[in-house]
Amino acid sequence: MDGVAAGKVTDFAGEADASDASELRDFVPVKRIALVAALTHNARMRVRDDLATMFCKRVATKTSRVLDALAHGQRHQAAHGDYITAFNEEGKEVDISFATQNWRKAVVDKTRTGQFVRKHFEAMVFTALAEELRTGDVAVVGSEEYADWSEQLLAWRSSRRRWSPTWWRSALPSRVLEEGWEIDPEDLAHISPYLTGHINRFGEYSTHELGIQPEAYDPKLDVDFTPLRGQDLTAAGLGQAA
Numbered sequence: 001m002d003g004v005a006a007g008k009v010t011d012f013a014g015e016a017d018a019s020d021a022s023e024l025r026d027f028v029p030v031k032r033i034a035l036v037a038a039l040t041h042n043a044r045m046r047v048r049d050d051l052a053t054m055f056c057k058r059v060a061t062k063t064s065r066v067l068d069a070l071a072h073g074q075r076h077q078a079a080h081g082d083y084i085t086a087f088n089e090e091g092k093e094v095d096i097s098f099a100t101q102n103w104r105k106a107v108v109d110k111t112r113t114g115q116f117v118r119k120h121f122e123a124m125v126f127t128a129l130a131e132e133l134r135t136g137d138v139a140v141v142g143s144e145e146y147a148d149w150s151e152q153l154l155a156w157r158s159s160r161r162r163w164s165p166t167w168w169r170s171a172l173p174s175r176v177l178e179e180g181w182e183i184d185p186e187d188l189a190h191i192s193p194y195l196t197g198h199i200n201r202f203g204e205y206s207t208h209e210l211g212i213q214p215e216a217y218d219p220k221l222d223v224d225f226t227p228l229r230g231q232d233l234t235a236a237g238l239g240q241a242a
Contacts, residue, residue, distance in 0.1 A: 001041050012038035063137045065098040066128045073125055076118075083115040099124050 001009055016024065016035035024032055072094050076084040086108075088094055094116075096104055103124040107116045132138035139148035 001037070009038045009041060013042040060137075062098045063132055065095045066125065066132055067138070069094055069096060069098070069121075069125045070129060073122055079118075082118055083109070083112055084118050084121065086114050086116050096124070098128055103127075 012035050016039035019035070024035065027035065068088070072088055073084075075089070086093055093114075096107065099107075103120075107120045107124055109115060109117050129138065133140070133146050136149055138146075140146040141148075
């Protein structure tokens with residue numbers, strides 16, 4: 001589907017989805033193949049979307065389990081001994097399914113049901129936490145490198161204003177010029193938000209004058225004051241104001 005407009009693919013897929021086998025047979029072979037190809041393409045995209053959604057949900061669940069295990073370790077950081085309870089404050093077993101099978105085996109002592117080997121449990125949690133920090137799924141308050149990246153995103157209202165048609169038309173010419181392209185006045189006239197069929201509010205739209213250097217200033221005035229020298233300046237209207 002490379003080179004085919006996304007809207008056209010969607011239209012073809014919708015048409016194929018709304019048609020049964022007998023209706024598809026009525027199409028000429030070329031169009032029938034195009035419709036089926038578009039339908040297959042859209043189906044594959046939906047599968048990818050579903051897989052990505054499932055992955056995101058699993059990642060979010062895993063992150064929550066890591067933080068719960070971290071909180072459990074913090075609650076028992078002052079405890080003495082080599083073991084801590086495997087149950088949280090609500091009496092439920094702490095979920096360590098985020099860890100690998102080897103880690104889960106290491107933190108459980110078969111001779112002590114309902115308890116975790118403390119040092120192995122802490123190492124398991126810190127290893128998982130480091131991975132969550134590396135991927136950005138967990139943030140550190142007050143940090144720069146591990147700050148919450150979601151807080152750095154533009155708010156929806158702000159982004160709408162920033163990318164409004166008027167802003168886009170105003171910013172586009174400068175961006176194009178920075179990249180080394182040339183812009184004709186006719187091109188600017190087409191994208192100007194102020195241009196109408198009979199009014200050009202701000203005159204000619206052009207960037208060609210930006211590179212024109214003004215002529216050097218000449219302080220000498222090309223005016224002949226000889227006729228005024230033989231006259232009374234006051235009579236000529238050049239005296240001081242009363």
